[in-house]
Amino acid sequence: MSIDQNISSLRLAILCLILKAPRSGYQLKKDFEETPMGHFSSSPGAIYPALKRMEDDGWISGRVDNPDSLRPAKILSLTDKGIAFLKNYFLEPIVERDLVYRMDQLMLRFAFMSPLVGRESTCAFLRQLIEALSSHVSSLRAVSRELENDPLEGVLALQHGIESYESTLRWAHDSLSLLAKQTQMQGKP
Amino acid sequence: MSIDQNISSLRLAILCLILKAPRSGYQLKKDFEETPMGHFSSSPGAIYPALKRMEDDGWISGRVDNPDSLRPAKILSLTDKGIAFLKNYFLEPIVERDLVYRMDQLMLRFAFMSPLVGRESTCAFLRQLIEALSSHVSSLRAVSRELENDPLEGVLALQHGIESYESTLRWAHDSLSLLAKQTQMQGKP
DNA sequence: AGCGTCATGTAAAGCGTTACATGATTTT
DNA sequence: AAAATCATGTAACGCTTTACATGACGCT
Numbered sequence: 284m285s286i287d288q289n290i291s292s293l294r295l296a297i298l299c300l301i302l303k304a305p306r307s308g309y310q311l312k313k314d315f316e317e318t319p320m321g322h323f324s325s326s327p328g329a330i331y332p333a334l335k336r337m338e339d340d341g342w343i344s345g346r347v348d349n350p351d352s353l354r355p356a357k358i359l360s361l362t363d364k365g366i367a368f369l370k371n372y373f374l375e376p377i378v379e380r381d382l383v384y385r386m387d388q389l390m391l392r393f394a395f396m397s398p399l400v401g402r403e404s405t406c407a408f409l410r411q412l413i414e415a416l417s418s419h420v421s422s423l424r425a426v427s428r429e430l431e432n433d434p435l436e437g438v439l440a441l442q443h444g445i446e447s448y449e450s451t452l453r454w455a456h457d458s459l460s461l462l463a464k465q466t467q468m469q470g471k472p
Numbered sequence: 473m474s475i476d477q478n479i480s481s482l483r484l485a486i487l488c489l490i491l492k493a494p495r496s497g498y499q500l501k502k503d504f505e506e507t508p509m510g511h512f513s514s515s516p517g518a519i520y521p522a523l524k525r526m527e528d529d530g531w532i533s534g535r536v537d538n539p540d541s542l543r544p545a546k547i548l549s550l551t552d553k554g555i556a557f558l559k560n561y562f563l564e565p566i567v568e569r570d571l572v573y574r575m576d577q578l579m580l581r582f583a584f585m586s587p588l589v590g591r592e593s594t595c596a597f598l599r600q601l602i603e604a605l606s607s608h609v610s611s612l613r614a615v616s617r618e619l620e621n622d623p624l625e626g627v628l629a630l631q632h633g634i635e636s637y638e639s640t641l642r643w644a645h646d647s648l649s650l651l652a653k654q655t656q657m658q659g660k661p
Numbered sequence: 662a663g664c665g666t667c668a669t670g671t672a673a674a675g676c677g678t679t680a681c682a683t684g685a686t687t688t689t
Numbered sequence: 690a691a692a693a694t695c696a697t698g699t700a701a702c703g704c705t706t707t708a709c710a711t712g713a714c715g716c717t
Contacts, residue, residue, distance in 0.1 A: 289678085291703090291704065291705095293704080293705085294704095307667095307668075307669090308668080308669070308670090309667065309668050309669075310668095312668095319612065319615055319630050319633065321572060322572050322573060324573065324705095324706095325705090326705080326706065326707075326708095327668095327669075327670065327671095328670090328671080328672090328705070328706065328707070328708080329704075329705050329706075331669070331670055331671090332670090332671090332703095332704080332705090333704080333705095335670095336703085336704095355668085355669095356667085356668065356669090357668090357669080383510060383511050384511060384513065390629050390632060390633075391629075393625060393628070393629055394623075394625050394626050394628075394629035395625070396625075397623070397625055398623075405625065423508065426508055434583075434586070434587075435650070435651070435654065436582060436583050436584070436585075436586050436594065436651075437583050439582070439583075439643075439647045439650070439651075440579050440580075440582055440583035441508050442643065442647075443579060443640065443643045443647075444508065444579075446639050446640075446642070446643050447636060447639055447640065449639075450635050450636055450638075450639035451632065451635075451636070453635070454628075454631065454632045454635050458628045458631075458632075461624070461628070462624070462625075462628075465624065478706085480675090480676065480677090482676085482677080483676095496696075496697090497696080497697070497698090498695065498696050498697075499696095501696095513677095513678095514677090514678095515677085515678065515679075515680090516696090516697070516698065516699095517677075517678065517679070517680080517681095517698085517699080517700090518676080518677050518678070520697065520698055520699090521676080521677085521698090521699090522676080522677090524698095525675090525676090544696085545695085545696065545697090546696090546697085
């Protein structure tokens, strides 16, 4: 079903950034070091090989800017294939696996999807997220109830997980209201 | 300073589980599949090599249970060296890096440290965590304030990060009160 | 003259994922 | 009799980390 079974978070973060605006490997490195996207940590030994592989895959292509300059930078842009990939990726349904293993990728999707697939799809994404989170929290609570004679610290650690998902759930509700309101206002100026 | 620069989450999770009670590779696999520790996902191709490496490092050692049985299981226990490693690891100070890149490891520490280093140290751990989280949230809020003309979705994604840390902060406060109360009560029966 | 930054990479080693392999036992 | 479970692993591949390497430019 899903076109990409697995894309690494680093690859996705890179694609998202050069979707927003084409840039060089060095600029990507800076972005990861200096912005709140920091936890897609990255050394040149991760970024440059990743760029090469994605160029080989035909998702991005580099063009040397200012070839005469003595310090030429290779500016990377998405190819049509790369754009198509991202579009498909952004529109995939959310499954429980995503919540547990790939929350970071869900947040990347949310932060970067609107320009490519529209605000409507972003709202749909949030509605799916709310659905998935609600059901996941319920099942975690069920597990928690069965842990009554486990060590207190273990129960509390699970409690932390539950509260994190609940916090994300509240955030999704709030963000959805905000986006929905803004989208309406854009419709009626 | 820090004795272990980097231990993988899988290695740490395995050590914690066999600290709680010695067990086989297969049992570890089951634990990761069936308990809320699920996100230390794991296939045999991850667990068995990790066990082998940790045996080579001298942290754990295996003893075949029921050697006569046709289905012998190799039960792994911590060595003295492994226990010493874990003890040191549990007592390391919390740094901002841990919050951003290794929250899962912090939760493992919390869940499993008490039997080895005592409730007092666990409370100290929570106090450090509260300290680190407070300061991290402040700095994220400062970043957020500078993002006023960025796309709404980007700002909201950062907001999600902030709220997650705040939720963890609330949890740490609550857990500390609970543990402190319980520890007191154990003192005066 | 030296240090920091721009800019791109390579090499080695370890870790994780997916898939495959084996063989006995228990359940349906 | 077939399927699931117990129990342990290996092989190939890709990704990440750490460290190293190169060279030009800009500031002090």
